Amino acid sequence: MSARPPGAAPPNAPTTTLADNPFFVLAVSTEASRIEVEREAQKLLGMLELGFAEVQHYATPLGPRARTAELVRAAVAALRDPYRRLVAELWARHAPPPRTEPATREPAAPTHDGLRRALGWRP
Amino acid sequence: MYAMPYLAMQWLHQAAINARRRDRRGHYLAWSTLAGLTNGLMVALATAFVVFLWSVGLWWLALPMVAVLLVPPAAETLVRRVLAPGGFHRLAYHAGRHSRPGADPGAYALCVAAWAARDGAAIAWVEARRDTRKPLGDAEVAATALLAAGRGDTATARSLLRSLTMLVEDHPAVRELAGEWLACDAAERGAWDELAADAGAARWPATPLTYLLEGIAARRTAAAGAPTARELWARWLVAPRRATTRRLVAEALAAPAPASVGHNPADPADPGDAGPLPRAVAAHLAFDSRPATAAGLAHTVRSWDAALGDATTRSWLARRALELDAPAGAVDRALDEVAGAVADDLARVAVAAELGAPPDVGGPVGTGLTRRLRHGRLDALEAGFSRWADRRHGNTVLPAIDEWREFIALWTAYNAAAAAGGLELRRLAFPHAFSKGNHMAAWLWNKREEYALSHAISVWLLAEALVVGDAEAIEYGHRNCALSVPTRLGRIQP
Numbered sequence: 001m002s003a004r005p006p007g008a009a010p011p012n013a014p015t016t017t018l019a020d021n022p023f024f025v026l027a028v029s030t031e032a033s034r035i036e037v038e039r040e041a042q043k044l045l046g047m048l049e050l051g052f053a054e055v056q057h058y059a060t061p062l063g064p065r066a067r068t069a070e071l072v073r074a075a076v077a078a079l080r081d082p083y084r085r086l087v088a089e090l091w092a093r094h095a096p097p098p099r100t101e102p103a104t105r106e107p108a109a110p111t112h113d114g115l116r117r118a119l120g121w122r123p
Numbered sequence: 124m125y126a127m128p129y130l131a132m133q134w135l136h137q138a139a140i141n142a143r144r145r146d147r148r149g150h151y152l153a154w155s156t157l158a159g160l161t162n163g164l165m166v167a168l169a170t171a172f173v174v175f176l177w178s179v180g181l182w183w184l185a186l187p188m189v190a191v192l193l194v195p196p197a198a199e200t201l202v203r204r205v206l207a208p209g210g211f212h213r214l215a216y217h218a219g220r221h222s223r224p225g226a227d228p229g230a231y232a233l234c235v236a237a238w239a240a241r242d243g244a245a246i247a248w249v250e251a252r253r254d255t256r257k258p259l260g261d262a263e264v265a266a267t268a269l270l271a272a273g274r275g276d277t278a279t280a281r282s283l284l285r286s287l288t289m290l291v292e293d294h295p296a297v298r299e300l301a302g303e304w305l306a307c308d309a310a311e312r313g314a315w316d317e318l319a320a321d322a323g324a325a326r327w328p329a330t331p332l333t334y335l336l337e338g339i340a341a342r343r344t345a346a347a348g349a350p351t352a353r354e355l356w357a358r359w360l361v362a363p364r365r366a367t368t369r370r371l372v373a374e375a376l377a378a379p380a381p382a383s384v385g386h387n388p389a390d391p392a393d394p395g396d397a398g399p400l401p402r403a404v405a406a407h408l409a410f411d412s413r414p415a416t417a418a419g420l421a422h423t424v425r426s427w428d429a430a431l432g433d434a435t436t437r438s439w440l441a442r443r444a445l446e447l448d449a450p451a452g453a454v455d456r457a458l459d460e461v462a463g464a465v466a467d468d469l470a471r472v473a474v475a476a477e478l479g480a481p482p483d484v485g486g487p488v489g490t491g492l493t494r495r496l497r498h499g500r501l502d503a504l505e506a507g508f509s510r511w512a513d514r515r516h517g518n519t520v521l522p523a524i525d526e527w528r529e530f531i532a533l534w535t536a537y538n539a540a541a542a543a544g545g546l547e548l549r550r551l552a553f554p555h556a557f558s559k560g561n562h563m564a565a566w567l568w569n570k571r572e573e574y575a576l577s578h579a580i581s582v583w584l585l586a587e588a589l590v591v592g593d594a595e596a597i598e599y600g601h602r603n604c605a606l607s608v609p610t611r612l613g614r615i616q617p
Contacts, residue, residue, distance in 0.1 A: 018404075061404075062408070062411075083449045089443060090440065094401045115367070119307045120208050121304055
């Protein structure tokens with residue numbers, strides 16, 4: 001049985017990008033120390049358990065996402081690992097500011113439903 | 124002697140129509156106007172003559188004169204305004220035959236009957252007529268496409284109508300119908316770029332409606348040579364269904380010029396002078412938030428490749444890895460992981476939007492994206508071509524139209540794979556496609572006598588052979604493509 005090398009992500013660990021970035025999940029700065037991260041995680045877990053409305057979502061550059069206790073535990077575990085924190089920082093430091101309002105997708109070119117029929121063709 | 128003015132009008136009308144089919148510039152409107160005037164004069168002369176015969180008691184002569192003189196100039200309008208939209212497929216067929224659509228009037232008649240067909244019985248009637256016409260030509264393919272459109276299967280209709288350009292048999296009246304359907308379809312979907320490209324390449328002879336929609340597309344896309352407002356209103360005046368198209372013209376004239384694709388300094392998410400990594404993230408977010416385009420994909424891939432290959436990114440990562448006490452090799456692993464995650468995400472969007480890998484991208488994201496888009500396509504292509512050619516050895520003989528549909532499906536898959544995998548994949552895929560396709564083309568020519576279909580396959584194989592530089596296939600291709608093709612319009616020497 002071979003041991004996982006130190007710092008390597010577990011095989012099924014999700015790839016850190018923007019939507020699930022631990023810094024956004026925990027709402028901490030990329031400069032936050034390990035103690036600050038742990039303290040914030042504990043606070044969030046407590047508030048989630050008590051059902052506080054203001055912690056049910058977290059802001060990301062893609063818009064708000066739902067926050068769960070599992071996500072918070074996974075985020076704090078990721079930031080304890082120096083390699084995974086490095087990858088998370090690479091995304092979070094260079095991303096635009098998180099947004100609290102849902103992202104709007106630009107519509108495709110406006111269509112004219114029923115135009116073909118109006119011009120004599122079917123359907 | 125008394126028939127001379129009518130015959131002169133008829134000759135002038137056909138000359139104006141023929142000239143209009145060749146011309147997409149300023150003279151188009153003049154030819155259209157002349158065609159309309161001569162048609163009106165023919166109707167007026169024929170009506171006057173019939174009324175005269177009736178008034179002097181020669182009603183028995185007036186009736187055949189209606190059929191000979193009045194029906195042909197009125198039939199085209201009758202088909203387009205009443206019979207096809209009303210679903211009178213048999214009447215549309217016979218009126219189409221008598222509208223003097225050129226050589227082989229049955230071709231145009233078949234298409235207008237398919238346009239009019241509504242229920243199962245009508246579709247079966249059109250299909251039976253189609254299957255009696257051998258070998259397969261552009262009218263049979265167009266009729267099948269219009270039947271599919273009538274059932275609501277617009278994707279099949281689009282694909283079949285677009286395939287007409289590969290067939291050497293060319294009925295101008297049929298091509299006009301195909302071009303008009305595709306123009307109306309593109310306008311409904313808001314695919315103005317597609318329509319402008321068709322107009323630029325003059326793929327179809329334009330009806331007045333097609334010509335108007337092409338002008339609107341040119342205005343919408345700010346294409347070179349787009350008509351002025353006055354020219355566009357003139358096209359509108361000549362085209363039918365003005366009540367419907369007035370709104371389209373007004374929208375096209377009011378629409379702002381299209382925004383440039385890719386890096387847009389006015390974009391609120393644009394990080395401006397920030398480093399390459401923030402620019403790449405911003406490009407990725409912008410690509411995700413808009414309808415996916417090839418240009419947007421290429422811009423995002425290039426931004427990421429520039430960012431991940433940049434010395435400042437690597438030095439920042441190395442410094443942070445040291446500060447965080449990350450394990451050895453963390454910088455390279457992090458860069459690989461980010462490139463992989465980005466390529467995965469972009470590949471997902473590219474597959475959904477049927478986009479190929481951008482050309483000339485050699486960085487970690489570009490290479491990864493190309494590999495992901497190519498994955499599995501070569502095997503699927505080879506299996507498809509093998510299945511197609513193996514049918515030749517069994518007794519599974521499909522109707523010619525189904526042979527054509529099967530080839531079009533393979534051709535579409537080949538083009539999609541070539542777009543995604545580039546020239547490298549094309550070189551790998553071509554030998555198998557050539558081997559199978561060449562045998563099928565020979566079989567269709569020699570055994571099935573489907574000359575136009577076989578010729579189209581040979582022309583495509585030759586074009587591909589020239590792209591990949593296969594000398595043997597080029598020699599075969601030139602020999603096969605030089606054969607004159609028997610069609611209903613006579614032997615065509617390519």
